[in-house]
Amino acid sequence: MIDLKLLQKEFDTVSKKLMRKGVDEKLLEKVKVKFEELKEAKVNFESLQAAQNAMSKEFGVYKREGKDISELKAKVDENKIRIADALEVQRLRQEELEKIAMAIPNIPDDDVPDGEDEESNVELGRVLTPKEFSFTPKEHWELAEQNGWIDFESGVKLAGSRFSVAYDMGAKLERALINFMLNYNAKKGYTEVSVPHIVNRKALEGTGQLPKFEDDLYKIEGQELFLIPTAEVPLTNLFQDEIIPADNLPIKMTGYTSCYRKEAGAAGRDTRGIIRQHQFHKVELVCITKPQESEAIFDDMVKTASEILTALELPHRLVNLCTGDLGFGAAHTTDIEVWLPGQNTYREISSISNTRDFQARRAKIRYKNGKKNELVNTLNGSSLAVGRTIVAIMENYQNEDGSITIPEVLKPYMGL
RNA sequence: GGAUCUUUGGCAGAGUUGGUCGAAUGCACCGGUCUUGAAAACCGGCGAGGGUCACACCUCCCAGGGUUCGAAUCCCUGAGGAUCCA
Structure with a gap:
């Protein structure tokens, strides 16, 4: 608000x-x-x-x-x-x-570039150089099928399109990545939190998904409960209606959940592979800060997410989203895009936003500033979207025969 | 699933013949006196939102509805908790 x-x-x-x-x-x-x-x-x-x-x-x-x-x-x-x-x-x-x-979006920061869509996003920097392949790299769905890691037919059988089933190393990789990311974030001072995947209307209003985006949420029939589209919702709303002692700030949390989205507005986009699924895994970062320190925390979040990709040796770049690409509640957002050699392009793998006091005002999250109660700033970001990280690993670590090398840092997490 | 009790400020806990109760008291917390310093003691402050330059004023005692000129206090419904029964 x-x-x-x-x-x-x-x-x-x-x-x-x-x-x-x-x-x-x-x-x-x-x-x-x-x-x-x-x-x-x-x-x-x-x-x-x-x-x-x-x-x-x-x-x-x-x-x-x-x-x-x-x-x-x-x-x-x-x-x-x-x-x-x-x-x-x-x-x-x-x-x-x-x-x-309630339907008015957050005020964009002054340094957010103007623009209609992602064409106008501004690149902020690149980390790691994509390697040269001596053969034509394949796209992830091909590799996924060839290696028996992900099966799309099974997903359709169980639930429909935009669902998939991971098998064997694919499933293990998923689990390994979740653990690796959570551990990494914990090391950076983010407290791990495990939250419900179902929340009430008030929580979704607090973070701004409702009332405007009800069409994109899975609702539980007969109840005012919804599946979460991101862990940002439960994590942020933990503090709904709270007055936090100043000494407790900043609050830095990380949590893993599945995310559930109808993808109502994405008809026809990314229909192949697992780039855009109705259910996907994500490790999230959520921070609650004093207004004056939210930018420092923001940078820390971007850095943390970027470092995970670096540890996985995945080339990526940082992008400052333009006004048209900015989410409803964000004052500014940095996307991290990972290099996908199969698609020969960078694709979003993380999105980190400072909502300033936009969510705090809705959710009534305040802190004691001396005698006064003031609104906090809330920030959220992915670190990272697990499915897309697997996509990136498959495409970047593929060998000429279609096999995939497992990144060193993940081996201990996979029993290898 | 049924019965009884219960739901108050950060916590604990008064309030239960409806009026001067936004709410005693204790703890915690903040400021001060005292002290070399600390503790103790004493003095003062201390729920939230709106409103105002500041007052005034309005709203909130689980949520929603009702009775009344007036409800934290009475009635109904719902939710949470405790205990008992099945």
């Missing part, structure tokens, strides 16, 4: 920034007006309420003194009707405002 007071106070500045992210200025104008109308309704309601409270107090006095209360009661009854009306007006305005305000 954006800061409505800020929007009201500095409308021109804020709206200009939001327009960069494609938000219609007319909508913002509307939000501003609605916000002012709501305030007005509130003042009206509250003053009526105050009168009511005062009169009710008088009742006690009258009764004790044995005075006649019929006149007072008439006044109070009349006021009561007005209160009911005023409350109704306030309620309606509140609802209206929330409906549109």
